Amino acid sequence: MPSHPDSSVGYDTDLIVIGGGPAGCAAARMAASVGMRSVVIEPDRLCRNLYRISALNNALGGYTSGLELADAMTAELKAMELCRLELGRRVTELRAADDRVTVTLDDGRRLVAPYAVVATGVGPLQPGDVPWIVAPEGLFLPPLWQAAADDAEGRTLLVLGGDRPIGTFLRAHPATETRLLVVYPEADVYKVEEVRDDPRVTLLPVEHLTLRPGHRTTVAAEAMSADGTRRNLSADAAYLSIGNVPTAPPGDLLRGSDGYCPPTDQHPRVIVAGDLRSVRYQRIMTALGSGAEAALQAYYAARKLHMRE
Numbered sequence: 001m002p003s004h005p006d007s008s009v010g011y012d013t014d015l016i017v018i019g020g021g022p023a024g025c026a027a028a029r030m031a032a033s034v035g036m037r038s039v040v041i042e043p044d045r046l047c048r049n050l051y052r053i054s055a056l057n058n059a060l061g062g063y064t065s066g067l068e069l070a071d072a073m074t075a076e077l078k079a080m081e082l083c084r085l086e087l088g089r090r091v092t093e094l095r096a097a098d099d100r101v102t103v104t105l106d107d108g109r110r111l112v113a114p115y116a117v118v119a120t121g122v123g124p125l126q127p128g129d130v131p132w133i134v135a136p137e138g139l140f141l142p143p144l145w146q147a148a149a150d151d152a153e154g155r156t157l158l159v160l161g162g163d164r165p166i167g168t169f170l171r172a173h174p175a176t177e178t179r180l181l182v183v184y185p186e187a188d189v190y191k192v193e194e195v196r197d198d199p200r201v202t203l204l205p206v207e208h209l210t211l212r213p214g215h216r217t218t219v220a221a222e223a224m225s226a227d228g229t230r231r232n233l234s235a236d237a238a239y240l241s242i243g244n245v246p247t248a249p250p251g252d253l254l255r256g257s258d259g260y261c262p263p264t265d266q267h268p269r270v271i272v273a274g275d276l277r278s279v280r281y282q283r284i285m286t287a288l289g290s291g292a293e294a295a296l297q298a299y300y301a302a303r304k305l306h307m308r309e
Contacts, residue, residue, distance in 0.1 A: 012111045013037045013084070015298050016103050018091050018249060019119035020046040022284050023274025025073045026291030027117045032082040034299045039111055041086045041103070046074045049121070050284070052146050054172030059284050065172075069284070094118070094251030096267035115298035118253060118261070119274040119291055122244035122282065127160060127211060130242055132185045135211040144169050144239040151237065152178035158219050158235035159183065160209070161242030162192040170198055181235055183209050186226055204231075211238070246276055271297050 015031050017024045020042030031038045040046075050073075053066030063069040077083055086105070093104040094116065101116040124143040127135035145165040147157070152169075153176055159166060162184035170180075178200055182192060186205040195201045204223055212220040219238040223231045246259045253272075254265045260279060263272045273294040274287040281290075 010100070010112050011114060013039045013113050014115075014302070015039075015295065016101060016111055016113040016116040017041065017119065018094070018103065018116060019121060019274065019276075020044075020077075020085075020087070021049060021119060021121050021274060021287065022047065022073070023119035023121070023276075023287040023291035023294070024117065025077055026288045027119060027273060027295040028077055028080070028083045030292040030295035031299070032080050034296070035082070036295070036299055036302075037082045037084070038295075039084045039086055039113070040077070041089050041091055041105065041111075043088065043090045045087060046070070046077060046085070053168065054145075054148075055168055056284070057171065091120075091249040091251075094249050094253060094270070096252040096269050101269050114302055115269050115271060117271045117273050117291065117294045117298065118248065118276060119272075119287075119294070120247045120249060121275040121287075123247045124240050125161075125242045125245050126240070127242075129245065130161075132206065133160060133209050133211065133242075139211065141238050141240050144241045147239055149173045149176045152176050154178070155236040156181060156234075158221060158233060158238040159241050160238065161240060162188050162195075162203075163241045163243055164191070164194075165241050166192070166201070167194045170195060170200065176200075181233060182241075183221075183223055183233070204233075243279070244275070244282070248276060268301070 014036040015038040017027045017038050017040045020040050028038045028040050047070035050066040050070040056063055059069055090106040091103055092106050095102045100112050103111045127133040127139055144159055156179040159180050159182045162182055180201045182201055183204045183206055192203055206223045207226045208224045210222045219235045221233045223233055248261055252267055253261050255261055261272045261276050263277055266272055271294040273290040275282045
């Protein structure tokens, strides 16, 4: 078992965990189970995105909402003696060397450990990030999974993109009277299959979508189909479901052409976990598993180094 932080080599803890979502929390929990101390750095609250997921259908333990699972995970981490929480703090730089990882926080402090788990996840793409949407400069819209029942009841919502959160939203609010105008590029038709038969959904495959300034309480847009047909759209509000972009901290992380951070490409002392790894495995269950595996990877590596020394 690795020793506790050793001031003689300048370590502040056994493991630094960057990100307090499901993967980061699982990493800290697994680290504690094998006697490793950890510091979890999270700019918001633990499991902040999980709290906004109204319905779960792929989590063990009988949890049916993100709030229930997030509450359980947060309570467990806060009660762990081997885990120190740095909430409300951002990582401004991550540096990896032969014998350590150094993390700089936004308040100027530096933390040093033998290994770091990076589990910062992803954030929503905005209209200006995709080529098929023309939008006013600087426009930022919320993702659909942040919408509550009151945001949708009796209203028409323009949903940009056909990604999986649409199905999650509909399952979470089965009795909500709403109309979703789902606008998506024709190449993404496979993404909307699970919501195609819901009577609250109108599917609009497009070549381009132009968002126009509307009234203070409405959204206006012009959709152009592949055959050149144009259609004016009006809605009470607009939400995003066009995918995510990685939110990795600056420093010694290697990114692929898609912006994600493949685990096998990283420095041996930097372990990537959760949604930051790839767009293919963005699920709560895979995030939990990869976070736990990342902590074990650090544990076994540290033990091997200690035995060799």
